[in-house]
Amino acid sequence: MKSEIENNYVSSRVPRQKNKSQAAIFKQFSVIIITGALLILFSNNSFSQKLQLNDLGYFETPGVNIFVYSNQYTGMFNDEKNAGIEIIHHGVRTSTGGAVRLQNTPEQWDLVPTVIDRKIDKATSTISLGLRYNDYDFDSRISVTPKDNGVLITVILDKPLPEKLVGRAGFNLEFIPSSYFRKTYMVDGKPGEFPLYPSGSTKMEPLNNKILQYAGHTTFDDRGRKEFIVPGPLAKGKTLLMAPEDPEQFVKIQALDGDLMLFDGRELAQNGWFIVRSILPSKKTGTVLQWYLEPNAIPNWKRVPVIEFSQVGYHPSQEKVAVIELDKNDTPLKKASLFQVTPEGKFVEKLSSDVEQWGKYFRYNYLKFDFTSVKDPGIYFIRYGDQSTSTFIIDPKVYKEIWYPTMDVWFPVQMDHMMVNEAYRVWHGAPFLDDALQAPVNHQHFDGYKMGPTTDTKYKDYERIPGLNIGGWFDAGDFDIQTLSHVVVLLNFVDTWEKFKVDRDETFIDQSTRYVDIHRPDGKPDILQQIEQGALNVVAQVENIGHPVRGIVVPNLHQYHHLGDAVNETDNLTYNPNLKPYETDGKSSGTLDDRFVFTNRIPSLDYYTAGALAAAYRPLSSFNIDLADRCLAASRKLWDENSNKLQNNTDAPGDDMFVVNAEMTAAFQLFVTTKEEKYSGRFLYLLWPLLDKSVAGRGGLFLALQAVPYMDNDFKTKLRSYVVKYKETIDKFGKENPYGVPITSRGWGGNNEVINFAITNYYAFKAFPDIIRPEYVYKGLNYIFGCHPYSNISFVSAVGTHSKEIAYGNNRADFTFIAGGVVPGLLLFQPDFLENKEDWPFFWGENEYVIDICAAYVFLSNAVNEMGSK
Ligand SMILES: [Ca+2]
Ligand SMILES: [Ca+2]
Numbered sequence: 114m115k116s117e118i119e120n121n122y123v124s125s126r127v128p129r130q131k132n133k134s135q136a137a138i139f140k141q142f143s144v145i146i147i148t149g150a151l152l153i154l155f156s157n158n159s160f161s162q163k164l165q166l167n168d169l170g171y172f173e174t175p176g177v178n179i180f181v182y183s184n185q186y187t188g189m190f191n192d193e194k195n196a197g198i199e200i201i202h203h204g205v206r207t208s209t210g211g212a213v214r215l216q217n218t219p220e221q222w223d224l225v226p227t228v229i230d231r232k233i234d235k236a237t238s239t240i241s242l243g244l245r246y247n248d249y250d251f252d253s254r255i256s257v258t259p260k261d262n263g264v265l266i267t268v269i270l271d272k273p274l275p276e277k278l279v280g281r282a283g284f285n286l287e288f289i290p291s292s293y294f295r296k297t298y299m300v301d302g303k304p305g306e307f308p309l310y311p312s313g314s315t316k317m318e319p320l321n322n323k324i325l326q327y328a329g330h331t332t333f334d335d336r337g338r339k340e341f342i343v344p345g346p347l348a349k350g351k352t353l354l355m356a357p358e359d360p361e362q363f364v365k366i367q368a369l370d371g372d373l374m375l376f377d378g379r380e381l382a383q384n385g386w387f388i389v390r391s392i393l394p395s396k397k398t399g400t401v402l403q404w405y406l407e408p409n410a411i412p413n414w415k416r417v418p419v420i421e422f423s424q425v426g427y428h429p430s431q432e433k434v435a436v437i438e439l440d441k442n443d444t445p446l447k448k449a450s451l452f453q454v455t456p457e458g459k460f461v462e463k464l465s466s467d468v469e470q471w472g473k474y475f476r477y478n479y480l481k482f483d484f485t486s487v488k489d490p491g492i493y494f495i496r497y498g499d500q501s502t503s504t505f506i507i508d509p510k511v512y513k514e515i516w517y518p519t520m521d522v523w524f525p526v527q528m529d530h531m532m533v534n535e536a537y538r539v540w541h542g543a544p545f546l547d548d549a550l551q552a553p554v555n556h557q558h559f560d561g562y563k564m565g566p567t568t569d570t571k572y573k574d575y576e577r578i579p580g581l582n583i584g585g586w587f588d589a590g591d592f593d594i595q596t597l598s599h600v601v602v603l604l605n606f607v608d609t610w611e612k613f614k615v616d617r618d619e620t621f622i623d624q625s626t627r628y629v630d631i632h633r634p635d636g637k638p639d640i641l642q643q644i645e646q647g648a649l650n651v652v653a654q655v656e657n658i659g660h661p662v663r664g665i666v667v668p669n670l671h672q673y674h675h676l677g678d679a680v681n682e683t684d685n686l687t688y689n690p691n692l693k694p695y696e697t698d699g700k701s702s703g704t705l706d707d708r709f710v711f712t713n714r715i716p717s718l719d720y721y722t723a724g725a726l727a728a729a730y731r732p733l734s735s736f737n738i739d740l741a742d743r744c745l746a747a748s749r750k751l752w753d754e755n756s757n758k759l760q761n762n763t764d765a766p767g768d769d770m771f772v773v774n775a776e777m778t779a780a781f782q783l784f785v786t787t788k789e790e791k792y793s794g795r796f797l798y799l800l801w802p803l804l805d806k807s808v809a810g811r812g813g814l815f816l817a818l819q820a821v822p823y824m825d826n827d828f829k830t831k832l833r834s835y836v837v838k839y840k841e842t843i844d845k846f847g848k849e850n851p852y853g854v855p856i857t858s859r860g861w862g863g864n865n866e867v868i869n870f871a872i873t874n875y876y877a878f879k880a881f882p883d884i885i886r887p888e889y890v891y892k893g894l895n896y897i898f899g900c901h902p903y904s905n906i907s908f909v910s911a912v913g914t915h916s917k918e919i920a921y922g923n924n925r926a927d928f929t930f931i932a933g934g935v936v937p938g939l940l941l942f943q944p945d946f947l948e949n950k951e952d953w954p955f956f957w958g959e960n961e962y963v964i965d966i967c968a969a970y971v972f973l974s975n976a977v978n979e980m981g982s983k
């Protein structure tokens with residue numbers, strides 16, 4: 114609670130995309146209310162336009178969009194709060210999950226219905242769909258059609274409710290809590306306040322009443338009592354007014370039959386929403402339920418322009434282009450200006466120039482404002498119309514420190530098997546000392562892991578695999594070890610060390626006592642200590658298992674969603690089957706909570722790991738020679754075991770570019786480390802056919818460019834034509850979107866692609882500066898630092914004037930951030946809405962820090978520093 118309040122103080126300082134004219138309207142309303150003429154407030158609605166079914170298949174009026182299953186549940190993680198009937202209310206997605214659901218407050222792993230069909234009837238402006246719960250052989254239909262100033266939602270049943278679902282099946286619509294904090298509601302005239310923190314009433318029911326969760330997993334640790342929690346409603350009635358005081362978020366819902374209930378989903382799960390729900394009647398068919406839903410629309414509403422620029426600032430020599438995002442009904446202004454802040458605190462206009470119209474991208478129009486000509490070091494801001502941005506810097510040293518938070522804070526916090534301290538604060542104790550057990554065969558896990566019919570190891574199901582409680586990083590906002598992302602981190606860190614000689618020392622790391630202290634130098638370069646941390650776990654996998662594994666992760670869903678100190682996700686005592694659950698002898702316990710190792714052997718992972726361990730050998734050989742030797746031995750073993758299967762390396766490359774790329778990574782890194790020609794021979798053999806197939810992205814071209822300094826001149830000559838082709842492919846991005854970078858946005862935001870695009874361009878610039886200009890590198894960073902759609906915040910927490918201050922780190926329940934973390938960025942909600950929430954941390958696809966992207970960011974930061982120092 115305390116953190117939330119503190120954090121709201123922080124977010125209140127971030128400039129919000131508030132419409133000034135709305136604020137003015139709001140003030141008028143206040144005056145009207147004070148004078149007692151309350152009716153005028155409601156009669157205002159008669160000015161709002163009716164919702165129209167548009168060509169993109171959703172209902173639209175200025176200020177209100179209603180999507181009806183434009184987005185469906187993917188099934189991968191069940192309820193991701195990104196599907197069903199959804200409302201975009203004055204530019205903000207405030208409501209989701211409109212569907213027939215089986216709980217008062219469904220959690221992420223509760224069952225979601227499958228869409229059987231979705232029909233759009235233009236003649237009646239109706240969108241209708243069939244929903245099915247296979248587990249219960251239960252079908253329903255929903256139709257949505259405009260009525261008055263809102264829509265009518267109808268639920269139709271052809272057959273009465275199955276007996277098991279009576280009192281359980283209902284129609285739910287969910288509202289994001291952060292849009293309703295500090296606001297009120299009214300049910301049948303009775304006022305209430307939306308809770309800032311969940312504190313409603315709950316009751317227990319016997320487990321056999323429970324609608325089971327996905328694949329029999331359970332989010333609840335009932336300590337063997339066979340019971341579950343049922344949240345009670347905050348309010349109940351026929352008509353619900355949500356935030357009537359706020360014209361931007363005011364929603365009216367009327368149940369035309371039955372009752373409405375308002376629930377707080379956060380009582381069961383911190384990522385829960387406010388839920389409006391009506392229970393479906395039993396023994397009825399035909400129309401069983403109707404709601405009238407009216408989100409208020411501010412007449413002639415237009416979204417405030419978003420001025421998108423780098424919150425970090427710019428090197429004097431680089432191009433400086435801000436992008437201005439406009440509502441499609443907005444009229445572009447002719448000019449924008451750049452102001453300098455003087456030492457006296459005055460604002461001086463340095464440049465006023467015409468803006469260029471770029472065109473439309475998804476739902477908005479875009480302008481560009483070029484201020485490249487301004488090169489004087491100093492503090493600046495941009496003004497467009499009556500809006501000024503936050504300040505940013507132009508200076509040759511602007512990028513110097515941008516990676517410090519990532520290396521000094523974010524990576525230490527992610528360190529597994531270590532206690533991590535920072536001044537007066539302990540981030541976490543030394544966790545997972547009870548690692549790890551062989552995952553049983555034929556086991557489907559809930560985080561995408563899976564065991565096939567064999568273990569591919571000498572271990573029996575649930576047997577302890579020794580030596581794994583060392584090294585590694587928490588993969589992301591959860592606490593598993595993912596080996597492939599470790600590989601990416603190791604490769605990036607080795608590159609950063611070798612190319613830029615970064616010897617920054619701000620972290621104390623002592624493996625022998627499992628202790629990390631942030632902001633405390635210990636005489637050892639942090640990046641070498643982090644390479645050691647990653648290598649320790651990966652090499653232990655190869656030595657104790659025989660090959661690298663997909664990952665190491667807790668076995669139970671009620672552990673997996675853990676929020677808090679990682680040291681408590683397991684009991685840190687090794688599992689002892691001779692004891693009862695929750696019983697302990699002080700050294701071991703009968704609770705089966707030790708992490709599982711998913712051990713199936715994957716050739717591409719073998720090769721990538723061989724590459725990363727061969728690379729790690731080089732920096733470690735002068736830092737920890739014993740570990741370095743173990744890395745190289747493991748790398749050679751993996752190479753030999755895989756290449757033997759390939760008949761002495763003469764096999765033609767397969768079609769799977771991922772495997773070819775993995776093998777090339779191993780061959781290249783082993784060659785650089787050992788100088789043995791069998792590795793370079795195989796690398797070159799695989800490279801050219803791969804480049805002939807594709808020069809795009811992170812594939813062969815990246816490796817080829819990396820290899821330039823190690824190959825002869827003919828190699829470089831031959832590579833030139835591929836780089837020319839590559840430039841043609843990346844120049845297309847400037848036609849696809851106003852940012853000139855690859856934007857991918859489904860399922861998981863695309864910042865990783867943007868950073869890797871910029872890194873490939875850095876290597877291309879180094880080898881072929883006459884083809885690829887530095888701008889192709891800067892573009893990627895500008896995007897990450899705020900020149901991107903939806904908002905203008907920096908996607909790197911604590912880097913840039915305004916940056917991601919609420920993210921999906923492992924402290925997300927506190928609505929806060931971990932300095933230096935890089936988030937995935939923008940998600941696309943079909944058909945046309947790009948989103949990155951700044952007040953709600955729980956969308957992993959938008960806001961979850963992961964180790965591979967953060968390591969790539971450290972490399973890119975050092976690369977731009979090197980470019981700018983020339
Ligand atoms: Ca994970
Ligand atoms: Ca250090």
Ligand SMILES: [Ca+2]
Nearest residue numbers: 547684686707
């Ligand atoms: Ca344990």
